[in-house]
Amino acid sequence: MAKILREHFIGETPVIKNVPEHKAFISSLKSDLEKIKGVDISSYYSSRDKDPDTVCRFSVQEEDDRFRYYRSDSFTIKFSQENELLIKHYSDNTIVYQVEQIYAFIDKLKVAYGEKKALRLKKEKINSLKQQAIIAKVKEIAKEDRFDFYTREYERKLKLGIRLEGGIIEVDIPYKEFQEMLKDLRSFIHNVRELQKSGFTFKLKADSGHRGYGWITHDSL
Numbered sequence: 001m002a003k004i005l006r007e008h009f010i011g012e013t014p015v016i017k018n019v020p021e022h023k024a025f026i027s028s029l030k031s032d033l034e035k036i037k038g039v040d041i042s043s044y045y046s047s048r049d050k051d052p053d054t055v056c057r058f059s060v061q062e063e064d065d066r067f068r069y070y071r072s073d074s075f076t077i078k079f080s081q082e083n084e085l086l087i088k089h090y091s092d093n094t095i096v097y098q099v100e101q102i103y104a105f106i107d108k109l110k111v112a113y114g115e116k117k118a119l120r121l122k123k124e125k126i127n128s129l130k131q132q133a134i135i136a137k138v139k140e141i142a143k144e145d146r147f148d149f150y151t152r153e154y155e156r157k158l159k160l161g162i163r164l165e166g167g168i169i170e171v172d173i174p175y176k177e178f179q180e181m182l183k184d185l186r187s188f189i190h191n192v193r194e195l196q197k198s199g200f201t202f203k204l205k206a207d208s209g210h211r212g213y214g215w216i217t218h219d220s221l
Contacts, residue, residue, distance in 0.1 A: 001073065002092035008105050011097025015085035022054040022079050029077065029099070030056050036106060038063075040072070054078060060106055062113040073109065077102070127155075130175045134158050137182050143221040145189060150215050162189060163215075165196060 017025050033039050033056070042057035059072035076088040077096070085096040087105075096102060131153055138160060142149055148163040158178070160171045169192060173181045 001089045004108075005087065005089060005092055005094045005105075008108065009087065009094045009096055009101055011095075011101075014095045014097055015099060016083050017079065017085070018083060019079075022083075023051070026054050026056050026077070029102075030058075032103075033058050033106075036103070038110060039106060042074070060109045060113075062116075127153075127175050130178055131158055134160075134173055134178050134182065138185070139216065139221050141186050141189070142216070142218045145186065146218045147189065148215050148217045164189070164192060 030041055034041055038061045040059045040061060042059065044057060045052040045055060056077040057074065058077075059074040061072040073089065078086055078088070080086050080095075085099075086093050087096055087102065131151075135151055135158075138149055138151070150161045152159040152161075156176075157172050157174045160173055162169050162171065171181075171185070171188070
């Protein structure tokens with residue numbers, strides 16, 4: 001965010017207002033920002049603010065379909081001791097050279113949010129296809145090698161739980177490497193079973209039913 005602020009707010013002459021003008025200027029700015037969709041004006045003020053009416057805190061909201069709330073970036077607009085208008089994001093701050101830069105900055109954030117959302121949806125679609133490919137292959141192996149399994153989907157991997165004699169073994173399959181992992185899955189399961197038969201003992205996850213895991217049984221395939 002510091003880089004974005006630094007690259008966006010550039011100019012030669014800062015917005016400067018005399019102290020008596022601060023309150024009216026910030027009040028007008030708040031009114032304009034309140035009209036912008038996705039911008040929320042905060043009522044919070046810090047104890048360090050000498051006059052809360054000369055400070056504008058606002059957030060630009062990013063709608064996230066995965067949750068019931070909005071994620072947001074928060075900013076503070078106030079005047080420096082030199083009466084220069086500043087915009088701050090936590091410890092990062094820069095001078096505002098034109099008021100219109102604030103509105104253009106908000107538009108830029110919204111565009112960035114949209115691109116980020118599109119990228120996330122694309123990634124989720126690709127991961128969903130990979131999940132389907134993994135599950136289809138595991139079903140094929142489970143039917144032939146006779147074992148039950150469950151899967152849990154995560155952002156970067158699929159967790160595969162396999163019921164073997166004596167317990168459950170869990171395997172993480174990263175989406176980036178799923179094809180390589182699937183090539184070795186059958187031999188991995190075979191080796192574990194052979195080690196068990198030959199007397200090797202190692203700790204497996206206790207099999208307590210895991211009713212909520214959505215087991216897929218080999219005899220149902």
